[in-house]
Amino acid sequence: MKVVKHALPSVDGKGLMMGRPAYTDDLADPNSLIVKVLRSPHAYAKIVKIDTSKAEALEGVEIVLTYKDFDRRPHTRAGQGFPEPSPYDKFVLDQWVRYIGDETACVAAVDEETAQAALKLIEIEWDILEPILDFETALDNEILIHPEPEIFENFPIGFDPKRNLAAAYSMEVGNVEDSLKECDVVLEAQFFTQAQAHAAMEPHTVNARMDYQNRLVLYTSTQAPFHIRRIVSQSLDFPMSRIRVIKPRVGGGFGGKQHIHGELLVSTVTIKTGKPAKMVYTRKEVFESSFQRHPMRLDIKLGAMKDGTLKAINCHILSDTGAYGEHALTVFMVAGAKVLPLYNKVDSVKFYGDVVYTNHTSAGAYRGYGAIQGNFAIESAIDMLCEKLGVDPIEFREKNMMLKDETSPIFAIMGEGTEGTAMNMESCELGYCVSRGQELLKWKEKYPRVELADSKVRGVGMAIAMQGSGIPYIDMASATVKLNDDGFYNLLVGATDIGQGSDTVLAQIAAEALETTLDKIIVYSSDSDLTPFDTGAYASSTTYVSGNAVFKAAMDMKRAIVKEGALALGVKVEDIEYDGVVLKAGDKEITLKALSNRLYYSEDQKQLMITNSYFGTKSPPPFMAGFAEVEVDTETGEIKIVEYVSVVDCGTPINLALAKGQVEGGIVQGIGMAVYEEVLYTKTGKSINNNFLNYHIPTRKEINKLTTEFAESYEESGPFGAKSVGEIGIDTPPAAIANAVYNAVGVRIQTLPITPEKILAGILANKAKK
Amino acid sequence: MKVNVKVNGQNKVFNIEPGDYLLDTLRKENYLSVKKGCDNSSCGVCTVLFDGKPIKSCSLLTAKTEGHEVTTVEGIQKEADKLSDYFGAEGADQCGYCTPGMALSVHALKEENSNPSDEEIKEYLTGNLCRCTGYQSQHIAIRNYLEDK
Amino acid sequence: MKINGYQTVKSLEEAYNLLNENKQNAIVAGGAWMRLSSKVIETAIDLSGLELDQIVETKDAFEIGAMATLRQVEKQEGLKNLYNGVLSKALSKIMGVPIRNVATIGGSIIGKYSFSDVLTPLLVMNVELEFYKKGKISLEDFLVSKDRSKDVLVKVIIKKEEAKAYFHKMQKTGLDFAVVNVAISKKADTFKIAVGARPSLVKFALEAMAFVNDAKEVTEEVILETALIAGKELKFGTNSKASEEYRRNIAMAYIKRGLREVIK
Numbered sequence A: 001m002k003v004v005k006h007a008l009p010s011v012d013g014k015g016l017m018m019g020r021p022a023y024t025d026d027l028a029d030p031n032s033l034i035v036k037v038l039r040s041p042h043a044y045a046k047i048v049k050i051d052t053s054k055a056e057a058l059e060g061v062e063i064v065l066t067y068k069d070f071d072r073r074p075h076t077r078a079g080q081g082f083p084e085p086s087p088y089d090k091f092v093l094d095q096w097v098r099y100i101g102d103e104t105a106c107v108a109a110v111d112e113e114t115a116q117a118a119l120k121l122i123e124i125e126w127d128i129l130e131p132i133l134d135f136e137t138a139l140d141n142e143i144l145i146h147p148e149p150e151i152f153e154n155f156p157i158g159f160d161p162k163r164n165l166a167a168a169y170s171m172e173v174g175n176v177e178d179s180l181k182e183c184d185v186v187l188e189a190q191f192f193t194q195a196q197a198h199a200a201m202e203p204h205t206v207n208a209r210m211d212y213q214n215r216l217v218l219y220t221s222t223q224a225p226f227h228i229r230r231i232v233s234q235s236l237d238f239p240m241s242r243i244r245v246i247k248p249r250v251g252g253g254f255g256g257k258q259h260i261h262g263e264l265l266v267s268t269v270t271i272k273t274g275k276p277a278k279m280v281y282t283r284k285e286v287f288e289s290s291f292q293r294h295p296m297r298l299d300i301k302l303g304a305m306k307d308g309t310l311k312a313i314n315c316h317i318l319s320d321t322g323a324y325g326e327h328a329l330t331v332f333m334v335a336g337a338k339v340l341p342l343y344n345k346v347d348s349v350k351f352y353g354d355v356v357y358t359n360h361t362s363a364g365a366y367r368g369y370g371a372i373q374g375n376f377a378i379e380s381a382i383d384m385l386c387e388k389l390g391v392d393p394i395e396f397r398e399k400n401m402m403l404k405d406e407t408s409p410i411f412a413i414m415g416e417g418t419e420g421t422a423m424n425m426e427s428c429e430l431g432y433c434v435s436r437g438q439e440l441l442k443w444k445e446k447y448p449r450v451e452l453a454d455s456k457v458r459g460v461g462m463a464i465a466m467q468g469s470g471i472p473y474i475d476m477a478s479a480t481v482k483l484n485d486d487g488f489y490n491l492l493v494g495a496t497d498i499g500q501g502s503d504t505v506l507a508q509i510a511a512e513a514l515e516t517t518l519d520k521i522i523v524y525s526s527d528s529d530l531t532p533f534d535t536g537a538y539a540s541s542t543t544y545v546s547g548n549a550v551f552k553a554a555m556d557m558k559r560a561i562v563k564e565g566a567l568a569l570g571v572k573v574e575d576i577e578y579d580g581v582v583l584k585a586g587d588k589e590i591t592l593k594a595l596s597n598r599l600y601y602s603e604d605q606k607q608l609m610i611t612n613s614y615f616g617t618k619s620p621p622p623f624m625a626g627f628a629e630v631e632v633d634t635e636t637g638e639i640k641i642v643e644y645v646s647v648v649d650c651g652t653p654i655n656l657a658l659a660k661g662q663v664e665g666g667i668v669q670g671i672g673m674a675v676y677e678e679v680l681y682t683k684t685g686k687s688i689n690n691n692f693l694n695y696h697i698p699t700r701k702e703i704n705k706l707t708t709e710f711a712e713s714y715e716e717s718g719p720f721g722a723k724s725v726g727e728i729g730i731d732t733p734p735a736a737i738a739n740a741v742y743n744a745v746g747v748r749i750q751t752l753p754i755t756p757e758k759i760l761a762g763i764l765a766n767k768a769k770k
Numbered sequence B: 001m002k003v004n005v006k007v008n009g010q011n012k013v014f015n016i017e018p019g020d021y022l023l024d025t026l027r028k029e030n031y032l033s034v035k036k037g038c039d040n041s042s043c044g045v046c047t048v049l050f051d052g053k054p055i056k057s058c059s060l061l062t063a064k065t066e067g068h069e070v071t072t073v074e075g076i077q078k079e080a081d082k083l084s085d086y087f088g089a090e091g092a093d094q095c096g097y098c099t100p101g102m103a104l105s106v107h108a109l110k111e112e113n114s115n116p117s118d119e120e121i122k123e124y125l126t127g128n129l130c131r132c133t134g135y136q137s138q139h140i141a142i143r144n145y146l147e148d149k
Numbered sequence C: 001m002k003i004n005g006y007q008t009v010k011s012l013e014e015a016y017n018l019l020n021e022n023k024q025n026a027i028v029a030g031g032a033w034m035r036l037s038s039k040v041i042e043t044a045i046d047l048s049g050l051e052l053d054q055i056v057e058t059k060d061a062f063e064i065g066a067m068a069t070l071r072q073v074e075k076q077e078g079l080k081n082l083y084n085g086v087l088s089k090a091l092s093k094i095m096g097v098p099i100r101n102v103a104t105i106g107g108s109i110i111g112k113y114s115f116s117d118v119l120t121p122l123l124v125m126n127v128e129l130e131f132y133k134k135g136k137i138s139l140e141d142f143l144v145s146k147d148r149s150k151d152v153l154v155k156v157i158i159k160k161e162e163a164k165a166y167f168h169k170m171q172k173t174g175l176d177f178a179v180v181n182v183a184i185s186k187k188a189d190t191f192k193i194a195v196g197a198r199p200s201l202v203k204f205a206l207e208a209m210a211f212v213n214d215a216k217e218v219t220e221e222v223i224l225e226t227a228l229i230a231g232k233e234l235k236f237g238t239n240s241k242a243s244e245e246y247r248r249n250i251a252m253a254y255i256k257r258g259l260r261e262v263i264k
């Protein structure tokens, strides 16, 4: 392959580094009104009276919006395909506020200072209600977070607001209780995972204007522009045909920008005033008032035989969706669906649990999407089980894990909010990943620990993981290829480049299919007026689903070129030989350049422009094995991640450098979740660490050595053999690091993050026992 | 109040409020390469050079630039162009939001210390956060750039 | 923060007068930290024109102008050798270079920040502050002083001494504030031990200092005992970064390590 499987530079990196205006706020109308939101100071309260007259009277204030300005039209901000598997439990503005930071009112003014001043002039009389802040007490609590009658589910997702339940689910293969009775050894353990913030460097940003056709044009930093268009139309009752959503360059998303953020309020301001308006979240708002990872409590039971055969898995999860139910069911289900099939040889497996409302910031989509939570619990528990069994944890995994051409009944049972899709693993190099990872880390020399001088101990640990590639039977993507004179192409995709490099990867797929070079493919994403539909950048779908659409459209284009070439040369289509540059038939030939010029200007004139779509019928999982070497200071509990080895099977990595970037970026976010990051609240539900000074994402000082390799693997159903690679990297660090810490100092951390303080407490407790 | 400041080699007069910080002034004046990422000087995407030294433009009062020189990435286009080749080769840019600030920090590092150790590179750039790349690819790209490989 | 007026002063006298003219007038040094507060400043006083950003090495001291940036101090060659470079090392742990290019030594001292990585190492050195009106005062006295009158800090004077020192900042990531920081110095046979970010303002571990300074020989037992005494005498607190108990444990661990290092 000439273009695919090479480490080509991204198509946008240079211009962005050189500072060309490209992000949402760079493209705002300079005369935009500044839109600011009054955020709730209470975790749970009802507005008894709201007086905006003083704010409205302030010079420079254009409009003040409260719940009274909106019809009560429930919707979900989840940004999923329609009908969404998330409850319709949110109003643009509501008389109730359900977490500290919730939207209470909104002001648009000529400048930031005036808008801020106006917010202070809004007078509210509150009825302060008692909140639920401990998710373990939410279910069937007498306090109801969503008592309003209008809210509903689109189809059964276990939604029961009378019980504070946003979603619930259960499934069982075989009979777990019976299987466990037959096991030689049963391990039971409880795990907790924390809320994690996406922390994309670009804050949530949106601006709007009415264009010369009196249509609403939104520029927004989003992962799902087409869903945004639909939700804006639905929830504001504004004709969809009069909305255009443009997604410029996006400064990182990681799931956080799949959701609706400021779009509804900014659109309302622009629709009502006719004036351009913009909103840029403060970092505090990004932390407090956007979304975060679902915290979970996971209760795991594993049963095995003495010979190291895993027989049964029982997994119960309680998940905290916060104030609103975006992605409540689906994230929860992925915690099972993209973890449990790893151990596909069990007799029985049960997965069940509840997703509850609390008065905290809403949880939502976040890279890993439940799989990271499930992975931490299962992969920690596997190591604990192995210790009980006295077997080697790697041998145990090799014996029990998913291999090529195998399947798991879970695929057919569990989808994302719906039934799943049965599939065989036509590509799965997990075995290679596990053995190669051991070599790269020198596992055999280091396992389980090496003692160094000065109270330092090094330990190694590992975990395996899988993810998906899009959502089968739901995700659809499409692509348009247009041939220009001079023989270069436009590639128009609805797929959303949010920094993951999909524009580059999709252009590479097009270039490979069209047998041309990357510079001849001018890629553009995404604009709801110009680019064809795509569900959006989530669920690890872009390379696989959108990539397939691009591949199909490009192959159609090649056929169309050949057909036109045959016409031009006066020969039969079958006689044409075409290498992407010259069309030949015997001694006749015409270059693509000449042909395209002919098509534009001289004979048989026409525009070649072809759109094709792809709609997945399976979701081939990428797999990986992650290996951590940590160094623990036994006197202080401090931990250093010495090295992290990743061996990944993502099918063909379309762009080696970008694929590696996806893995390593994911690994470091996973390390963040494992060791450094945690959204903290006060007892009254106020965020404690709503900034980068107190919420610690890893800096370059924490990252010592990342070793990343790809397994040779080819997924028949993927474009040029590719599967997804966007999420898989994040899944293993929590468990691999927890296992490494245990191997180093004998302290088993079951509640993330793995902080020095918890490690030291464990070391001291172990000492006291001795 | 008015401040006289040289931006990217050009003399400018900015009309500002005494409490304005440089980041907001620059963006208002259409230097859109300077990004905003946080509220408390902790992310580094707003990095500019102040008399050649990297600073976070959100932490410096515009009033303090009177008589000084400010450089944004628009002022070091050649260097950024070259550095971006190294970033591109390593896949060290993803969303790109951190990269203009990074380019300025790297440029200043090169001026200050043309042969830094790995630790010195990390130390110099700690203030420039990146949430996308995991840092290692950036580190390799920067080292290669400094060594002119 | 809100600033209503701005004045670049021509002399220290002008600065002093302006500072005391209105309760809400304040000197803006780097202005980096002030931005994070919600203060209203009537007139911001800029000392930029007064050449207070110089670092001068005299025969027996380093005189650092209050407006010198942390980065200037960190990179000063002479200071890199004083107390085996402990100040440079401590400063290098504060945020990143871009913040240290703005934040000043003066602002870092006047602020009396409880998380300070500037005060802890300075406290175990021999440091005097020179104010415009109040004249000279030792850093130690300044830190405990209840005097709230406003004055302009002109210089920070670090006496040259033949001494060894140690500094450690326990932080979770490279941009983190200190969970605890520890500085120790040893001049001849006299030790100073300071612990900051407990999370309250830095303090000497006086009893521990007395114990180790009385010991004939600093053996491993003495070191362990010194750390224990420090752990007992100092007050530690709990906040979202760490618990009281954890802070105490790591402070003791780093005091031990520091003592071992300075007696090498």
Ligand SMILES: Cc1cc2nc3c(=O)[nH]c(=O)nc-3n(C[C@H](O)[C@H](O)[C@H](O)COP(=O)(O)OP(=O)(O)OC[C@H]3O[C@@H](n4cnc5c(N)ncnc54)[C@H](O)[C@@H]3O)c2cc1C
Pocket (backbone or CB within 6 Å): A693, B040, B041, B042, B059, C026, C027, C028, C029, C030, C031, C032, C033, C034, C035, C066, C067, C070, C093, C094, C095, C099, C102, C103, C104, C105, C106, C107, C108, C109, C110, C111, C113, C115, C116, C117, C118, C151, C152, C153, C154, C175, C176, C177, C178
């Ligand atoms: C994001 C961020 C993170 C930080 N992290 C750390 C850290 O981890 N460790 C650490 O030790 N420090 C940290 N700091 C603090 C930093 O080191 C400085 O101490 C701080 O910025 C104050 O310096 P400044 O020059 O900005 O002072 P300013 O903010 O300008 O002033 C601070 C105070 O001192 C007064 N003042 C200043 N100069 C004088 C003078 N000459 N005479 C009289 N009064 C004066 C001012 O009026 C004001 O009250 C951090 C700062 C920021 C912005």
Ligand code: FES
Pocket (backbone or CB within 6 Å): B023, B035, B036, B037, B038, B039, B040, B041, B042, B043, B044, B045, B046, B047, B056, B057, B058, B059
């Ligand atoms: S905007 Fe984040 S450091 Fe300036």
Ligand code: FES
Pocket (backbone or CB within 6 Å): A201, A251, A252, A499, B092, B093, B094, B095, B096, B097, B098, B099, B129, B130, B131, B132, B133
């Ligand atoms: S590339 Fe996205 S933050 Fe660095």
